[in-house]
Amino acid sequence: MARWEEFERLAPEIAEGGRNLIYQYGIGLGYLATVRKDGGPRIHPFCPIIAAGGLYGLLVPSPKRHDLARDPRAAIHALSPEEVDDEFYLAVRARREPDLAVLEAVAEVYRATGGDTNDTEMLFEFDIDRALLATYKHRGDWPPLYRKWSAPGG
């Protein structure tokens, strides 16, 4: 597993492409898949935040937050661009970050992109196991160029 800054150092092209897709609409946007209590999948949109060398989510009380507290395995996918189907996918493990100074630093980055915060969020950092960046020449192009990365020792 790797923090975002290590991923960025070891796979800079994939990380740059991923960052661009996460922030393509200004505020970070993506889907977060988690494991339900019964083992089935759950998926909801959320706002990934790249800050302080990590990839984070400020999560309000919700089923997905309970999922992560019980089973840290998660998957993240950036939203698709409107003109082409480029993809950025991460298999991650979530880790609660209880340090309020880190939470405030991440929240400041989030607010600078237009996000709102309140006092109900918990901060989770997502450590990266695997990354996939798929880029297409145009809509309908197949197959795309796949670039994959796995964390050392993962």
Add this chain to the structure above:
Amino acid sequence: MASWSDLRTEEPALAAAGERLLQPNGDGTAFLATVRSDGGPRVHPVMPVLADGRLHVFVVNLSPKHADLLRDGRYALHALPPRAGGEEFYLTGRASFIEAPGRRAEAVEASGGRLGGHDFESLFELDLRRVLHTVWANWGTAEAWPDYRRWRAGD
């Protein structure tokens, strides 16, 4: 489990919202979560197709999510947020592999020929277990508040 037509019969407004937000004509994108072999989640975009009152997706047969769906059909599907924001549409259930050529032809036609033209695209029907439509009041403000409309298939 239930089909999309069951949702239409029991909760037509919810079904209409889903058809508006999912654009299940093979030209709308939604995100499909599946269960990996190690039990963790996976998520990738798909293009839903509504044909003969049933919801489908075509999935490339060499993709990891194809293997996921054959091994453990449980899925979760989330529509893309509309451009104006303020709404979400989410469903869960089980996917089943569809072999019948007639069913496949209907799905290809319902996609306007955009999908299913290659042998490597497998057809899955998405049976419904739970449906959730969220409408946010005061969207885009700090006072945003969700209104949930739920449906659950009868056992």
